[in-house]
Amino acid sequence: MKWDPAKYVQFGDYRVRPFFDLTARIHAEAPRHVVDLGCGPGNLTATLAARWPGAQVVGLDSSPEMLARSRDHAAAAANLSYDLMDIAGWMPSGGTDVVVSNAALQWVPGHRQMLPAWLDALKPGAWFALQVPGNFGAPSHTLMRELAESDAWAGRLAGVLRHADVVGDAEEYLGIMLDAGCDADAWETTYLQLLPGAHPVLEWVRGTGLRPVLAALPGDEAEEFEAEYSALLDTAYPAGAHGTVFPFRRTFAVARRRG
Template identity: 90%
Template sequence: MKWDPEKYVQFGDYRDRPYFDLTGRIHAEAPRHVVDLGCGPGNLTATLADRWPGAQVVGLDSSPEMLAKSRDHAAAAPNLSYELADIGHWLPSGETDVVVTNAALQWVPGHRELLPAWLDALKPGAWFALQVPGNFNAPSHTLMRELAESPAWAGRLAGVLRHDDVVGEAAEYLDIMLDAGCAADAWETTYLQLLPGAHPVLEWVRGTGLRPVLAALPADEARDFEAEYSARLDEAYPAGRHGTVFPFRRTFAVAQKRG
């Protein structure tokens, strides 16, 4: 499944805010090795290099399209680099001080089983911070699944959209972190995102959640699916006087390994 970096950053302010709400809870003073798992186009990873100029900051992502956008950031910061990597086969090294993963683990099947191994591999005092979307029961996703499971589309889209096992609740991540011997904090935030323009929720999901559907269908059928899905979205998220309000719930958890 290919990613479109330009589409992904279309709503940059809203996509970026959870990253800073997450990393603001990391209280590492002078880390030497920082890893950003699922770094996307790398613009947010670059803020970690600015925050910790004494650290070697590495962004990892499995999308060559996304990483192509990271080159300018790497060229501007001597302590910043990016690598093509599969999160599912990654482990922190004994030198890793901070791990950040923002809006990426929902794409990694079984990540809740991987998390204890990641935490176990961290040295005492190291930090692990994660954020995942918690909106899989919102109309933006339920309408997509209902349409994909309808008689007109089920034959071509069966099994394309994951749901029940995609992410955990905040309490589940908290338990995993505490069981791994960490001091931990977990919370949820629902952002009331005010989106401009026509069909803005469709434009939003084109950059993320709709990608598996678009990848599974030929172009003409993808347009037909989008047209029907868009009509349902417009009804679920009507435009108001100031734009379209798109509530977006996100789940956060931050751990520090006890010494």
Template identity: 70%
Template sequence: MHWDPAKYGQFGDHRQRPFFDLTGRIDAAAPREVVDLGCGPGNLTATLAERWPGARVVGVDSSPEMLSKAEAHAEPAADLEFRLGDIAAWSPSPETDVVVSNAALQWVPEHLELLPGWLAALRPGAWFALQVPGNFGSPSHSLLRELAESPAWAARLDGVLRHDDAVAEPARYLDIMLRAGCAADAWETTYLQVLPGDNAVYEWVRGTALRPVLAALSREDAAEFERGYAQRLAEAYPSTEYGTVYPFRRIFAVGRKL
């Protein structure tokens, strides 16, 4: 699946806010190594290097397109680097003191099975902070599934979307962290985002949830699918004189190994 960094960054301020709400709960004074799993274009990873200038900060992502943008952030920072890699194959090093994963683990089907192992491998005092979307039941996603499962598209999009079980509820992440011997906190936030522009929610999902569908279809079929989906979103999220309100639910969990 190919990512478009420009489209992903179109609503940068809205996408970045959960990251800072997440990392604001990490109380690490002087970590040796900080890892950002699913670092994307690297702009937020760079803020981790600014926060902890004595740490080696590593961003990991499976998208060459995203990492090509991220490299620009590594040039002025001596201890910031980016690596191409599958999150599912990653494991912490003995010096990993902080792990951050912001809006990435929903793309890793087995992350609930991987999380206990990651936590077990961390040394006492290390932190693990994750944030995933919790809006798979919202119209933006349910309409996408309904269209993909309709007779016109089911054969071509069978198995492409796995929104029903992509993430767990906050209590599940809290339980995993507590069982792994962490002092942990889990919560959820719904941001009522006011998005500018025409059919703004459609433009939003083109940078994230719609990517697997676009990757699975030919250019002509993708254009046809988008037309139908965009119409449904315009009806579900009507614009107003001040923009389009998009409820944006996110799930957070932060743990410190005891």
């Protein structure tokens, strides 16, 4: 599945807010090695390099299209680099001080089973901060799945979309972190995004959750699916006088290894 970096950052001001709410809870003072798991186009990884100028900051992502956008950021900061890597094959080194994963682990099957090993590999005092979607039960996602599972589309889209169990809730992540010998904090936030323009929720999900459908269908069928899905979204998220309100629920968890 290819990613479209331009579409992903279309609602950049809305999408970056959870990142800063997450990283504000990391109280590392002078880390030496910082990793951003699933860094996307790299713009937010660059803010970590600016926050900790004494650290070597590396962004990892499995999408060549996304990483192509990171080159300018890497050129502008001597302590910043990016590598192509599948998160599922990654392990922290003994020198890793901070790990950030923002809106990426939902794409990694089995990440909740991997998390204890990642935490166990961290040295005492190291941090691990994650943020994943908490809105798989929202109309934006349930309507997409229901349409994909309908008689008209099931034959072409069976097994393409993820379901709510691809991520845990805040309590589950908190338990994993505490069991791993960490001090931990977990919470959920619902942002009420006010989106402008026509069919804004469709535009939003085109950059993320709808990508597997678009990748699985030829162009004409993708357009047909989008048209049906868009009509459902317009009913679920009606435009108001000030725009379309889109509740955007996120799950956060931050751990610090004891010792």
